Amino acid sequence: MTEAGGGAKSDAEHERPPGVIHPTVVAELRSFALWARPLAVVVVVMGLLGVMYMAPAVDPGKHLHQFPIVVVNADTGALQPGTDQKQYLGQQLLEGLQAGVDEQYPGKFDLDVVDRSTALTRLDNAHAYGAIFIPANFSSASFAFLGSAIGDTKVDQPVIEVFTNPGVGAVATQIATQFFTRSMAQVNQQFGERLTAALVQQTDAAGIKVTGAGLTAITEPINVQESAANPLPDNAGSGLTAFYYALLLVLAGFTGTMIISALIDGRLGFAPVELGPMYELRKRVPISRLGTLVVKWWAIFWVSLIVSGLFVLTSSLVGMYAPNKMALWMFGVLVITGVGIIANAILSIFGSAGLLINLIFFVVLGLPTSGGTVPLEAVPGFFRGLAVGEPLHQAFIGARSILYFEANIDAGLGTAIGMFLVFTVIGLIFGPIACVIYDRKGLIRRPDEATESTGSHAAAV
Template identity: 45%
Template sequence: MPDSRSPRSVTDVLRAPRFWLAPIVVVSALMSLLAALYLGGILNPRESLNSYPIVLVNQDLGDVVESDGETQEQNFGNDIAEGLVAGIDADQIDLKQTGPAEAQQLLASGEAYGSIVIPSDFTKRALILARASVVAGDVDKPIITVNTNPRAGAFSVSLTQQIAETALSEVNSTVGSELTAQVESQLEGSDTVLSGASRLALAQPIDIITTAYDPLPDGTGGGLSAFYYALLLVLAGFTGATIVNALVDGLLGFTPTEFGPRVIYRGATRISRTGTLAVKWAIMLVVAAIVSALYLSISTSLGMPSPNSLGLYLYSAFAITAVGVTALSVMSVFGTAGLLINLIVFIVLALPSSGGTVPLEASPGIYSWLAQFEPMHQILLGTRAILYFHGRPDAGLLQAVTMTGVGLLIGLALGLVFTRVYDRKGLDRATAE
């Protein structure tokens, strides 16, 4: 229906406050939200710790010591375990005591960011160190091993090291004080004097060794390749849908097509909203299959290891399709405003809540809440499981496939329901004002 209103002059348009305020307010609000979310998630990870999962494995068998002519059992490993549990804030650190087999299972599936392992001969070595302080001979310090999990996240490696070092430094001093007291009690009444060097050795008796559990191979960006690959999939779906939407609308004559200074106005095609959306979905499906193959080819040619290329290709195509279909549905339902909605959902809120850079357990609680439904986090779990955890379902792949499928169904339902309602009400794009 032609617009009967007289055209407005440029002066009238420029004088309207809404013309200036609308873009300024929208952009300023969006950028402020972006800054608050991105900076808020990385500035103080230690202060934002919430149930950060670390495993404690105590294998110490203990030893027998003599005191005042009597023998008694001594187990420093149990003392250390109790001290760690008592000294760590349970709300911040989820310190789970397990056996070695379960600890490996949790690390291998990415459910734990690290482990603290007390070996079976810890007490024996500690007592030998105490005796060596007054008797000449070579001796090794007792060892506690801190295993980081680089496959669970690049940032988690340094964060796990900091947490473990802070907790074990107090343990080291406590064990040192106990060993020193034992040696001094045994030397009472004798002519032997504990030397200064021996006191220094006993004051910090534990040798803390940090090592990576199942280190990542070269070509993984230090554990960031999964995050960036997931980001590429989201961008392929979001950006791809935006481009498909604009090109198809232009070719169907609903919007003008511009090539530099040339503007082409085509007559609007007589096609329903539902039919238009179905065409866009079909194109997006083909785009997903092609882009997924291109991503795989480019990444492997650049040296990124791909132990399960078929699984990565299939899930990538599935993820791109889910994001693209949903983004197209949102634009079909909300029109131009759908572009802004998609930007907020798929980019602004998605990146900081993905858990790809800073673990969600080290981020403010709102990020964990967003991660429950934000597509970026689900796609990251899938790509990380395929690239780093041998495609294990319990490493996040099952959750990723399930949630990606749910997102796809929501996108299909959203688009079909609303476009059919619009068609039934006669809101034809070819004649709408």
């Protein structure tokens, strides 16, 4: 179907006997632009996709930067046996730990010494990926264990607790676990050497001969106990369900916008609608660009109410751990609406090129900067800088807070809500501005005349 006017050719002008190819088709098939443009765009986008996806995932340890670990030193010290000097072995151990980390992992780990309450709060807020707790009796327990090496009384080893934080993600937990395994083994060895030297000095002064078994017992004196600060149930996907849920929300807003835009443009007569062999181009409805944009915005809002509920229902049906379903639904509405508003604004500003811009913004740049698979502290700095303005990262930290941290505002939910409000406001401002400018300049969504496939420049649309 074609519309009259505007220089469009009739169907009869294009009719040719069966088996005869129209000269225009032949000319177009020989055109360099027909083949070069799509090939160039696809190659560039896929090349960018490959680099963005593979670069952060290959070696997270190589890119570690200020990976947050909190340390609590509650040791109150104890008198060294045979002297009147009070020793603070916990502080000595901490200094050895910090020196070792600075030497072996310069800039990679951020060991922040805090009190117990602050440490627990940071774990609960996902601001720390692991924690080390040196107990109040560490010095006294260490000296008691030292004494047991030359006596008959069995004394328990001094204990240090280390905690992972599974809610921050599987890779972040793995990095924290590897750090604890290596660093605490080194600290244990150094502390054992120090205790061994103290034991030899003490026994030599008393004329006591220490057996090999007694020395062996204190070579690794510390009992390092590892556990999870915020353990997740089995149906939390090892901390990955938040990422996949956030990805669903962003894709719902992004792909929903593309579908809504195509269908509404078809209904209003701005684009053809094809269903199999059926082709329809409706008569254009006299509605402005701004009016069309508002219609699309309302459509994505109504979609967000339904689809967010559908995702919550689906999560329940598959048995996903989701204790705060109402918060999850409301956050989903915000994310889908926010993404839809800014995606539609981009389409209204850039037209068909907006499809490519949306793809790059929401998908190509979104996944590697999300922090959902590899934490941002383990990706190159370029990705960390992009993450702040990427909807997928904000959706992830918001979903993670709701699913794993009791919808704690300080665990990322507050930041996510604020950023999606910013995204929404940006779309609500710049989309209409562009539409009003285009409308006032008479750049309506209709060509002035049909454009020959191999002829002059295309008319403004």
